[in-house]
Amino acid sequence: MSANTVMDSMAARGGDTAGPSIPEQPLGLSARPSPTGSRLATLAGRDEPAFIGYLPYGFPDPDTSPRAFETLVRHGVDIVEIGLPYSDPVMDGPVIQTASRQAIAAGERIEGVFRAVQAVAQAGGVPLVMSYWNLIFHYGVERFAARFADAGGAGLITPDLIPDEAGEWIEASDRHGLDRIFLVAPDSTDERIRVAAANSRGFVYAASRMGVTGERATLSSSPRELVRRTRAVGADHVCVGIGVSTPAQGREVGSYADGVIVGSALVHTLLDGHDSNAASARPNSLDALAATTEGLAEAIHGARR
Incomplete structure (x- = not known):
């Protein structure tokens, strides 16, 4: 109740409205600590980088998808990126594009992603959603934030949304205690990195290279330098993704980053184990993913170590 409402009520009852007024307080701001930052801090206390795994929601089919996310958590993934499949995935490479098309063809809808969020949370993982902003915008930013938080979601990765244009999302995420993860790239200016770090909550996503996602035989030295630059402007946690696909690459990146993000290699495993002519994944596909x-x-x- 606002100060004016209180004073009007007192006046209607003949009460004394003299004296100090009651200051209005900010409404709807959550004091919830960063779920992603908390998990990263716990792992840092053990001197371990986080393993962050990505799969598109609804892939390879609606029934297998929640079990695939649970498989990730039960076999070593700390933080799960749940991708929202999109018909125009400009940052995704061919492997993830194929999986996204498969999910859309199988009837994936944004309403169902909250089931995947719950599956990850119940398995003990930290559930993030990675989505192109157009999907969230058309669903309704406040509506998505409220549903996502209620399902146990931790935060949102927005690869095509920059902090300068994220006012509505920043407000909604603050209201519901959700993490905001913005991206930086090797060619980002120091000022651009500073803005991303200042507005991120949870971690800053450092893209290892320019271009689309996908598996690579080797990694350059640019992600290490990008992590250094991002920490230098104040980022608490910096995680590296795009192109990391083998245990050797994961070990290399984990030696200097707070978290290692792997997507295409996991998606590829499920693609290889899925029969596109069948109604569901082959029985051994989840074993291969594990x-x-x-x-x-x-x-x-x-x-x-």
């Missing part, structure tokens, strides 16, 4: 996840987890978590 094995790939465990190999990456062992290398990433042991990167500094």
Whole structure:
């Protein structure tokens, strides 16, 4: 109730309205600590980088998808990126594009992603959603934030949304205690990195290279320098993704980053185990995903030993 409402009520009852007024307070701001930052801090206390795994929601089919996310968590993934498939994925490489098309064809809808969020949270992982901004905007920013938080979501990665244009999302995420993860790239200016770091909550996503996602045989030295630059302007946590696909690469990146993000290698594993002519994934596809996840987890978590 505002100060004016209180004073009007007192006046209607003949009460004394003299004296100090009651200051209005900000409404709807959450005091919830950063779920992602808290998990990263716990791992840092053990000198371990986080393993962050990505899969598109609804892939390879609606029934298998929640079980795939649970498989990631149970076999070593700390933080899960749940991708919202999009018909025009400009930053995604061919592997993730194929999986996204498969999910859309199987009937994936944004309403169902909250089931995947709950599956990750119940399995003990930190659930993030990675989405192109157009999907969230058309769904309704406040509506998405409220549903996402209620389902146990931690935060949102927005690869095509920059902080300068994110006012509505910043307000909604503050209101619901959700993390905001913005991206920086090797060619980002120091000022652009500073703005991303100042407005991120949870971690800053450092893209290892320019271009689309996908598996790569080797990594350049640019992500290490990008992590250094991002920390220098005040970022608490910096995680590296795009192109990291093997245990050796995960170990290398984990030696200097707070978290290692792997997507295409996990998606590829499920693609290889899925029969596109069948109604669901092959029975051994989740076993293959578990094995790939465990190999990456062992290398990433042991990167500094």
